[in-house]
Amino acid sequence: MKFAHLADCHIGSWRDPKLRESSTKAFVKAVEKIKEENVDFVLLSGDLFNTSHPPVDSLRIVVAKLKELKDSSIPVYIVAGSHDFSPSGKTMLDVLESAGFVVNVARGKVEENRLYLNFTVDKKTNAKITGMIGKKGGLEKSYYESLVRAPLEKEAGYKIFMFHTALTELKPKELEKMDSAPVSFLPKGFDYYAGGHVHIVDKKSLEGYKAIVFPGPLFPNSFSEIEKLQNGGFYIVEDDAIRYEPIVVNPVFSINIDCSSKNPEEVELEIMKGVKNKEFLNTIVTIRLFGQLKTGRPSDINFKEVFRKFYGKGAFFVMKNSNKLTSREFEEVKVDTGSVDDIEEKLIAENSGQSGMFDPEKERRMIKELMHALSAEKNEGENSADFEKRLRESMNKILE
Amino acid sequence: MVKGIVITGQFGRIVVREKSGKKIELGELLVADTKEGKILLQVFNLIYGSQISPQNLELISGMKLEEEVDFDFADAKLRNYILAELKNLVVINKNSARTAKELPSFFSEVRDVSKDDLSFLTKPKNPLFVGNLRSGSREIDLPIYLKGDDVFSHHILIPATTGRGKSNLTSCMLWDTLDKDYCGILVLDPHDEYYGRNKLGLKDHPSRGKAVYYTPKNAPPGARTLKINLNQITPTHFRGVVDWSDAQREALNAYYRKYREGWIKAVVLDKEVDGFQEGTLAVLKRRIFQLLDIESDGSSVICRGVFDMTAGETTIRDIVSELEQSKTVIVDTSNFDGRVEILIGSIIATSILGRYKQYKVSGQLDSKPVISIILEEAPRVLGKEVLEKGRNIFGVIAKEGRKFKVGLTAITQLPSLIPRDILANMNTKIILGLEMKPERQAIIESASQDLSDDDRNIASLDKGEALITSNFARFATPVKIPLFEEFALKAAKKETANDFSGIKL
Numbered sequence: 001m002k003f004a005h006l007a008d009c010h011i012g013s014w015r016d017p018k019l020r021e022s023s024t025k026a027f028v029k030a031v032e033k034i035k036e037e038n039v040d041f042v043l044l045s046g047d048l049f050n051t052s053h054p055p056v057d058s059l060r061i062v063v064a065k066l067k068e069l070k071d072s073s074i075p076v077y078i079v080a081g082s083h084d085f086s087p088s089g090k091t092m093l094d095v096l097e098s099a100g101f102v103v104n105v106a107r108g109k110v111e112e113n114r115l116y117l118n119f120t121v122d123k124k125t126n127a128k129i130t131g132m133i134g135k136k137g138g139l140e141k142s143y144y145e146s147l148v149r150a151p152l153e154k155e156a157g158y159k160i161f162m163f164h165t166a167l168t169e170l171k172p173k174e175l176e177k178m179d180s181a182p183v184s185f186l187p188k189g190f191d192y193y194a195g196g197h198v199h200i201v202d203k204k205s206l207e208g209y210k211a212i213v214f215p216g217p218l219f220p221n222s223f224s225e226i227e228k229l230q231n232g233g234f235y236i237v238e239d240d241a242i243r244y245e246p247i248v249v250n251p252v253f254s255i256n257i258d259c260s261s262k263n264p265e266e267v268e269l270e271i272m273k274g275v276k277n278k279e280f281l282n283t284i285v286t287i288r289l290f291g292q293l294k295t296g297r298p299s300d301i302n303f304k305e306v307f308r309k310f311y312g313k314g315a316f317f318v319m320k321n322s323n324k325l326t327s328r329e330f331e332e333v334k335v336d337t338g339s340v341d342d343i344e345e346k347l348i349a350e351n352s353g354q355s356g357m358f359d360p361e362k363e364r365r366m367i368k369e370l371m372h373a374l375s376a377e378k379n380e381g382e383n384s385a386d387f388e389k390r391l392r393e394s395m396n397k398i399l400e
Numbered sequence: 401m402v403k404g405i406v407i408t409g410q411f412g413r414i415v416v417r418e419k420s421g422k423k424i425e426l427g428e429l430l431v432a433d434t435k436e437g438k439i440l441l442q443v444f445n446l447i448y449g450s451q452i453s454p455q456n457l458e459l460i461s462g463m464k465l466e467e468e469v470d471f472d473f474a475d476a477k478l479r480n481y482i483l484a485e486l487k488n489l490v491v492i493n494k495n496s497a498r499t500a501k502e503l504p505s506f507f508s509e510v511r512d513v514s515k516d517d518l519s520f521l522t523k524p525k526n527p528l529f530v531g532n533l534r535s536g537s538r539e540i541d542l543p544i545y546l547k548g549d550d551v552f553s554h555h556i557l558i559p560a561t562t563g564r565g566k567s568n569l570t571s572c573m574l575w576d577t578l579d580k581d582y583c584g585i586l587v588l589d590p591h592d593e594y595y596g597r598n599k600l601g602l603k604d605h606p607s608r609g610k611a612v613y614y615t616p617k618n619a620p621p622g623a624r625t626l627k628i629n630l631n632q633i634t635p636t637h638f639r640g641v642v643d644w645s646d647a648q649r650e651a652l653n654a655y656y657r658k659y660r661e662g663w664i665k666a667v668v669l670d671k672e673v674d675g676f677q678e679g680t681l682a683v684l685k686r687r688i689f690q691l692l693d694i695e696s697d698g699s700s701v702i703c704r705g706v707f708d709m710t711a712g713e714t715t716i717r718d719i720v721s722e723l724e725q726s727k728t729v730i731v732d733t734s735n736f737d738g739r740v741e742i743l744i745g746s747i748i749a750t751s752i753l754g755r756y757k758q759y760k761v762s763g764q765l766d767s768k769p770v771i772s773i774i775l776e777e778a779p780r781v782l783g784k785e786v787l788e789k790g791r792n793i794f795g796v797i798a799k800e801g802r803k804f805k806v807g808l809t810a811i812t813q814l815p816s817l818i819p820r821d822i823l824a825n826m827n828t829k830i831i832l833g834l835e836m837k838p839e840r841q842a843i844i845e846s847a848s849q850d851l852s853d854d855d856r857n858i859a860s861l862d863k864g865e866a867l868i869t870s871n872f873a874r875f876a877t878p879v880k881i882p883l884f885e886e887f888a889l890k891a892a893k894k895e896t897a898n899d900f901s902g903i904k905l
Contacts, residue, residue: 085902107904113897133902145622146898168718169627169711176714176721184619204710206625207617397901 001125001158004034004245005043006234007196008217010083012058013050018317019284022249024058026219026232029247031065035072037236037245040125042074044102045196045215046081046134046164052091053379054084059092066101076102077120079131081164081196087373088394105131105162115146119155127158134164134197137345137368138179141165145185152187161186164196170204170212177345183209192237199225201233203242211242218247223321227254227286250284250316259325260291264300267293271306281314290324297327344371369398403430404484406508411488412853414441414503416510417449418482425536427857427867427878429513430486432504437493438517439504440875443536444853445485452479486510487853489875495519497874515542520874526582528552528573530830530868531879537862539880547872549582551828552772553807554871555798559815559843560832565864566811567593569830570774571601571884573809574728579607584723585809586752587774588745592734595623600888602728612722614715615732616706626731627712628747630692630701631661637750640781640792641743642691648684651676664688665709668696691739706736706744720751726769742781749773749793749806756804770805773797778810779817787819798822816842828870833861849876 009027014020034042048062069076080093096102108117108130119128130152134140152159166180175198186193188208201216217225218232233246255274259267271287287306289298303320310318348367358366373394378387403422409415418424424443432439450457452473463469473479488500497520504510513535521533521542528548533540560566570587574594577583587594595613596603597620602611613623635652638644644652652663654673659666666673667685689695693705701709719729731748733741752771759765773794775781781794797806799822808826815823816838823846834840840858844851847869851858854876858867864883869876 080902087901104904106902109905110898110900115898115900115903117903135902142898143900143903146900147621149621169625169715171714171718173713173717176717182619182622182624184621184623184625206627206711397899400899 001127002037002039002236002238003041003043003125003127004030004037004039004234004236005045005192005194005213005215006030006218007045007164007194007215008047008081008199008221009044009219010047010050010217010221011062012054013083013221016317020058022284022316023219023221024061025249026247027062028065029249030218030234030245031069033245033247034074035068039074039236041122041127042069042076043129043160043162043194044076044078045131045162045194046079047083047196048078048081049084049092051375051377052084052086052093053377054092063096063099063101066096070101073124075122077105077122077129077131077162078102079104079106079162079164079196080133082134082136085133085135086376086394087369087397088390090390105129106133110146113146114148115143116148117152119152119159125158127160128155129160129162131160131162131194132165135369136372137365138165138181139365139368141181141185142365144181147185147187149187153189159190160192160194161190162194162196166198167195167212169206170202171198172200172202175200179345183212186212191240199229201229201244203235211240213237213242215244219249223286223288223319226252226284226319227256227288250282252284252286253278253280254286254288256288258291259289259293261294262291263294264296264298264302267301268306272309275310275313279313280310280316282316283314285310285315285318287318287320289320289322291326293325293327295328298322298325366398370395373398401512402509403512404510406432406504406506406510407483409485409503411503414486414488416484416486418484420477420481424482424484425538426860427534428536428538429489429533429878430510431492431513431517432508432510434491434502434504434508437491439491439500439502440489440497440513440517441486441504441510442489442875442878443484443486444857447483447485448480449483450480485853492517492520495522513540515540518542524548526580529576530569530573531866531881534865534878534880536878537865544868544877544879546828546868546870548577548580549770549805550872551870552583552585552809553770553802553805554827555802555807555825556772556809557778557815557818557823557826557829557843558809558811558832559813559829559834559839560811561813561835561839563863564832564834564861565866565881566832567591568864568884569832569866569881570594570809570811572881572887574602574774575605575884575888578602578605578610578728581726581769583769584726584771585728585774586719586723586745586748586771587728587730588733588741588776589730590733590741590776592732595730595732597732600885602730604888610725610727612719612727612729613732614719614729616735624715626706626715626744627708628706628715628744629712630664630694630703630707630709631713632716633664633692633707633747635663636793637743637747639746639790640786640794641739641746642687643789644684644687645680647676647680648687651680651684664692664694665701668694668701669699691743693740706740716747716751719748720755723752723771724755724768738777738780745773745775745781746793749797753793753797753801753804753806756806760804765805768805770807772807772809774809774811776811778808778812779814782808782810782819782822783817784819785817787822795822798825813839815839818842820846828868828872831858831861831867831869833863833865834858847876848873851876 097104105120117130119130166178168180168182193212195214198214199217203213215234220226220229230252231248236243307318404416404418407417428443430441490497491500523545524547526548527545530544533542595601614626616626619625635656655663692707695702722729787795848871849869864881866879
């Protein structure tokens with residue numbers, strides 16, 4: 001048995017068209033590699049797309065590649081992730097499944113508010129696959145609480161559980177604040193736990209859980225991920241041997257400078273010092289600056305000129321992060337530079353329960369679901385009335 | 401209902417003659433009405449009284465025993481009776497109470513206390529339910545609440561002999577506080593009893609989402625597998641856990657200075673550290689192997705238990721954050737030997753105190769919930785012998801934790817092993833039955849209220865009965881603690897319906 005395990009492709013995530021294109025290219029390269037490896041099937045553990053209704057240009061390429069896999073008799077098994085899930089249940093993943101390009105394995109039945117998941121059996125290998133969706137803010141936890149595990153654990157054969165959730169016990173230090181669920185939520189005794197959601201590359205085992213694997217993103221999704229991961233990738237599993245397959249679309253060159261005791265001109269020189277005789281063909285360049293400038297302000301650094309020089313050397317994309325760069329003149333101005341998710345989480349936590357209509361935990365859950373529902377964008381070709389109807393349906397479902 | 405009449409005595413020892421047939425009990429609360437209000441009294445001793453001289457009583461009893469003569473006293477109720485010794489608790493005036501400084505009038509009637517007499521016992525802002533008021537063995541339908549945030553930060557001691565209901569009391573307190581936002585509670589649970597893995601417990605609470613359960617093995621769904629990353633441990637965590645020799649302690653510190661987070665790995669893999677004999681390092685390594693349940697294959701660390709090289713990087717920070725969110729964190733330590741339990745507690749407690757100290761500096765402490773650490777068999781870390789070997793984090797918290805809103809709830813059968821200054825720092829004591837005189841004495845001498853006459857009262861406490869002495873109570877309050885199963889079942893969880901959107905049904 002040989003299969004590929006991908007997650008967190010986040011097709012359509014980058015705002016910048018060049019990086020968005022790279023992200024899609026990573027998917028294209030991954031599919032080519034998968035075909036070349038001649039795997040029996042593909043697991044995609046959530047967040048194929050960055051939204052439930054991805055832009056048409058990216059979608060076109062993804063569909064073409066999924067069709068190639070179908071034509072090569074390589075089935076693709078998926079679960080929805082926190083980004084491509086929709087409370088209304090209407091997502092592009094459903095369209096892809098209806099067209100026969102993917103099989104959603106998060107399926108089952110509900111009896112007396114208990115969830116019974118069914119296995120999807122891969123015809124070629126008899127691998128038994130099931131899984132759980134991921135929802136924004138870790139809200140899938142309530143599904144796990146209702147999950148009946150015994151039948152899943154008793155089932156014989158080679159079993160795979162797909163999920164899109166960070167696991168508390170295995171979280172790395174830098175993801176401390178990420179919503180997570182305990183490993184015990186997963187049914188025990190599976191041969192492979194195909195994880196997604198956590199943008200790290202990791203494979204671990206715990207008692208009762210043989211191989212818990214996170215392939216990380218197929219293409220880095222943020223400045224810090226580009227710095228840390230450089231590139232994305234996926235796993236190929238062949239008879240229990242697990243091999244990471246990196247997908248390099250653009251090489252990455254990262255510059256990290258402590259600007260303390262430097263003025264803006266010195267910072268510019270420092271940035272360019274180590275790169276004078278280098279070429280940056282097709283390279284993504286990241287520049288991270290931190291510390292307190294001796295004189296001047298961050299805006300005095302001529303980034304335009306710095307960027308121009310890198311582009312002159314063939315760079316594909318140049319990006320900077322100066323969140324932690326301060327000046328003496330504005331020392332007293334401090335901004336908490338957590339991620340958008342962190343700030344959202346903090347604000348919701350601070351304010352939930354104030355309405356007095358629901359208990360704070362329920363209100364927190366509803367706020368997150370409403371925010372997710374309201375972040376939906378109008379689809380191409382969708383008229384305003386249909387868009388409004390879709391939003392209303394999503395929101396009604398949450399508020400029921 | 402009149403139960404007797406004041407006949408003599410002095411302040412703190414008022415003697416009442418019991419009305420015949422109105423059984424007065426040890427610990428019973430009685431009220432003497434005065435012109436200014438009511439004086440609340442409590443029985444601390446019962447003795448026989450008789451109008452017949454002792455010689456005559458002895459003679460009559462001899463005739464009854466030896467000659468089987470059937471004697472009856474004329475006016476028996478008048479001639480033989482019970483005398484009760486009472487102490488003044490408070491003077492009640494409408495809805496307020498003040499410390500008693502006067503005696504009830506000579507020949508005052510004393511009567512049963514009623515719920516209406518005690519309207520000054522109101523529910524505070526952040527209530528901690530500790531049981532219903534008790535008068536002798538009679539339970540009064542009046543819930544007793546302490547001001548939870550104050551009580552927890554100023555430490556609680558629960559002294560009791562085995563079988564007197566320590567676990568039941570702790571279960572009730574945990575159940576009561578779970579849905580409250582004023583406190584986070586860490587429970588080091590050596591009997592794995594509070595979460596309710598196989599019985600009723602916090603997992604069945606309507607706010608069960610606030611109960612976080614860590615267990616090393618077979619975590620039930622929703623529980624966390626306890627894993628602590630070795631990088632999180634520092635040499636200071638071993639204080640009070642392991643008796644290192646001076647050389648071993650210095651070697652530990654030297655490793656930590658040189659290898660920082662990776663110091664345990666360095667010890668295990670025999671990495672270089674200067675100035676120590678091979679023998680010292682070998683013993684150090686062996687003791688760390690035993691304690692942390694790890695070993696080495698020469699090139700890497702093999703972890704078999706809770707302590708891990710890869711997993712559990714965020715466990716300690718997660719636990720502290722959960723406590724900060726006023727959750728109750730239960731760590732199942734039933735599979736560990738005592739030293740490992742204390743080590744884990746020590747790592748978490750150090751982190752809690754550290755974080756709360758930072759909050760104090762940054763001015764955020766007021767908005768944070770108080771954190772209490774429940775410690776069973778407290779003398780293991782707070783005992784005189786242990787503390788004489790050097791301060792550990794629990795000793796530090798006992799002495800200065802309240803400044804940082806971190807408190808201990810110490811449970812023990814042997815309070816006398818805890819130094820007097822620490823006992824005195826435990827400002828609330830929930831005393832269950834204590835059979836041994838030295839243990840009662842240790843409690844009486846360090847109580848917040850004068851319990852010098854309560855030795856018999858404490859000795860006679862039955863299962864589920866408690867006497868609460870606290871800086872935050874008006875008087876040493878007798879309570880009856882409810883049976884946990886009955887208390888919890890009234891409000892056990894109700895299932896909420898899921899919509900399961902996103903699952904193909």
